[in-house]
Amino acid sequence: MIKNSINIKNLINESENSLQQQFTELEDICHHNQKKVLDAFLENKVSPEHFATVSGYGHDDMGRDVLDKTYADVFKAEAAIVRPHFVSGTHTLACALFGNLRYGETLLSVAGRPYDTMEEVMGLRGNKRASLIGHGVIYDEVPLKNGLYVDLEALEQKMTTNTHMALIQRSRGYSLREPITMELMKKIIDIIKSKNPNCICFVDNCYGEFVQKTEPLEAGADLIGGSLLKNPGGGIVEAGGYIAGKKEYVEQSAMRLTAPGIAGDGGAMLNQSRLIFQGLFMAPSITKDALKGALLTAKIFENLEIKTSPTSTCTRADIIQAIEFGAPEPLKSFCLALQKASPVDSYLTPIPDDVPGYDDKLIMAGGSFIEGSTIELSADGPLRAPYVAYMQGGLNYHHVKIALERVLPQLIAQ
Ligand SMILES: *Cc1c(COP(=O)(O)O)cnc(C)c1O
Numbered sequence: 001m002i003k004n005s006i007n008i009k010n011l012i013n014e015s016e017n018s019l020q021q022q023f024t025e026l027e028d029i030c031h032h033n034q035k036k037v038l039d040a041f042l043e044n045k046v047s048p049e050h051f052a053t054v055s056g057y058g059h060d061d062m063g064r065d066v067l068d069k070t071y072a073d074v075f076k077a078e079a080a081i082v083r084p085h086f087v088s089g090t091h092t093l094a095c096a097l098f099g100n101l102r103y104g105e106t107l108l109s110v111a112g113r114p115y116d117t118m119e120e121v122m123g124l125r126g127n128k129r130a131s132l133i134g135h136g137v138i139y140d141e142v143p144l145k146n147g148l149y150v151d152l153e154a155l156e157q158k159m160t161t162n163t164h165m166a167l168i169q170r171s172r173g174y175s176l177r178e179p180i181t182m183e184l185m186k187k188i189i190d191i192i193k194s195k196n197p198n199c200i201c202f203v204d205n206c207y208g209e210f211v212q213k214t215e216p217l218e219a220g221a222d223l224i225g226g227s228l229l230k231n232p233g234g235g236i237v238e239a240g241g242y243i244a245g246k247k248e249y250v251e252q253s254a255m256r257l258t259a260p261g262i263a264g265d266g267g268a269m270l271n272q273s274r275l276i277f278q279g280l281f282m283a284p285s286i287t288k289d290a291l292k293g294a295l296l297t298a299k300i301f302e303n304l305e306i307k308t309s310p311t312s313t314c315t316r317a318d319i320i321q322a323i324e325f326g327a328p329e330p331l332k333s334f335c336l337a338l339q340k341a342s343p344v345d346s347y348l349t350p351i352p353d354d355v356p357g358y359d360d361k362l363i364m365a366g367g368s369f370i371e372g373s374t375i376e377l378s379a380d381g382p383l384r385a386p387y388v389a390y391m392q393g394g395l396n397y398h399h400v401k402i403a404l405e406r407v408l409p410q411l412i413a414q
Pocket of ligand 1 (some may be wrong): 088089090091093115117118133169170171172173206209227229
């Protein structure tokens with residue numbers, strides 16, 4: 001895969017040197033987003049008493065209310081709900097979907113098939129009765145153009161006055177399709193609203209937070225949701241998710257998480273508030289470092305004439321870096337070497353295995369402090385052509401760079 005004659009140290013340094021312009025742009029985005037987050041903390045007078053915890057029903061939890069308001073301000077929302085009680089990103093998004101869709105209403109997925117775990121929420125596979133389709137929701141999707149791009153013409157044709165909600169997945173997820181930049185997001189939402197101003201534009205914001213200077217609500221979306229084990233958790237939040245947007249839709253989602261009548265007004269925060277505040281505060285710079293690591297990875301593999309997506313010159317819209325190895329062995333070697341360069345579980349060997357719901361075996365690498373955290377450096381890929389590794393995260397740029405220093409020699413002469 002890599003020729004023996006290549007000097008890896010030079011390759012990494014030259015790749016890094018050629019990225020200075022892009023790194024400067026990322027610093028600028030980070031500065032902008034850090035200011036936005038700091039100002040939300042000031043505006044909401046975040047103080048130590050908001051870190052204290054209450055027990056039981058969690059009534060009168062001041063910290064919880066201030067946390068919601070701080071998130072709402074950062075994401076330019078009327079309201080937000082930020083909770084450790086969301087067990088994952090999937091659960092968070094499911095609350096927003098079930099909370100806002102009723103029997104006979106139509107959900108349209110704008111960017112083709114949604115993220116793998118969301119297929120079961122929709123009812124495209126798995127337990128149908130428990131799914132949205134099982135609850136009478138009509139699901140439809142706009143197929144991708146050439147399997148890679150959002151098809152705006154087809155979206156315009158599919159949208160009707162009966163489309164109750166549109167699901168817009170910002171990130172590529174584990175596919176080679178392009179993530180949605182805020183510029184494209186605005187175009188998509190404008191098309192949806194021109195066909196039906198009442199359609200709820202709901203953005204799956206996973207992996208997208210703080211990658212650009214604006215967020216989907218600023219492009220006209222009505223509701224967003226994401227996981228605290230990804231960008232907005234800043235690598236330190238132990239569990240949870242957030243939903244933000246129009247008050248009415250956030251409330252409907254909250255009632256799905258808890259119960260009608262309780263919505264966001266109950267739920268003890270179990271001593272997680274300080275971590276969630278602090279994670280949000282760290283999120284812009286953690287996301288920036290993950291992006292710098294992704295860019296370096298793209299540049300190095302491009303210099304080796306291995307296909308990457310996005311390329312090192314694209315505008316980034318999420319933190320995922322895909323590397324197309326074209327053969328199973330280098331994909332496995334890449335994951336093994338990455339595992340060996342992880343701070344936790346470095347001695348484990350990732351082995352391709354069956355994962356429920358996937359046709360092909362999957363290989364996963366990542367030794368993270370928080371189980372399953374993918375804002376920490378991690379990679380995975382299905383064992384099928386074109387043998388793509390999807391890499392993301394990195395709590396600091398130097399860790400990603402060191403990992404690459406150790407991964408690349410393992411790819412020599414494969
Ligand atoms: C991670 C992710 C999800 C699901 O989040 P989990 O925490 O893995 O359940 C949904 N959509 C996208 C785009 C994601 O990246």
